[in-house]
Amino acid sequence: MIASTRNAETLQVGSTLPVMTQSFTIADLVAYGAATWDWHRMHYDQEFARARKFPNVMVDGQCYGAVMAKHALAWAGPRAFVRRLKFRMLAMTFAGDSLQAEAEVAEVRDEPAHAVVVLASRLKNGAKLTAEGTIELRMPK
Template sequence: MKAGDEVPALERTIGAADMIAYAGATWDWHRLHHDDAYLRARGLDRPVVDGQLFGALLAEQVQDWLGPDARLRRLRFRLLSMVFAGESVRVTGVVTGVVTGVEGSLVTVEQKVLVAGRVAAGGTAQAVLP
């Protein structure tokens, strides 16, 4: 593994069931994610996906790629646009650095969440691989 290597993409369509499961796990029941009347009053036709769900997908992509022995050390990301229920997302990643030390290799990955040709979120993950 070296800088420039691509991480296998993670693709998901985020539906209502996914959003309900995530809300239940995080106790985030903001009306933006489920209340049709609240959404219509704000000019929105569908529920908005909780942005923190993208953190879970970014972590999942790196963890799945590196395997069960890897440990996610840091994850930072920024939301750039809304994603709505029923939209498909594609998480991409590129290795930007690998540093070997006493704990193992520290792998840094730049990631993006893409939706219909736009970047919905971007961030950086660091994981230690023994």
């Protein structure tokens, strides 16, 4: 049995997704860097980061998009497809930090072959807004 996919017709604009937490240890940063073939020292070499006046090694900003997509798809289900993901980076994240992914349904619309659900998504580091974006999901009808 596969997980169910949300029915766009039943979704209300403004309804929120469950909050998801993503933590970043140095091991997580190394794993992400290796998985994306990105060996930039900023993500694992503390001496390199501190020489550039950063408090610790830094999460790759592109990882914010991966976290937003993971959050959206865990909620939407296996037949949902991310058609567009647009995000702005507002703050840096360092090893030892955790991000909370929040999102709500911003728009639901009908297209001939499928439904489209637009989520307004945010990543927060405690009270600090770290990234914000929109995710356009194509959903089966």
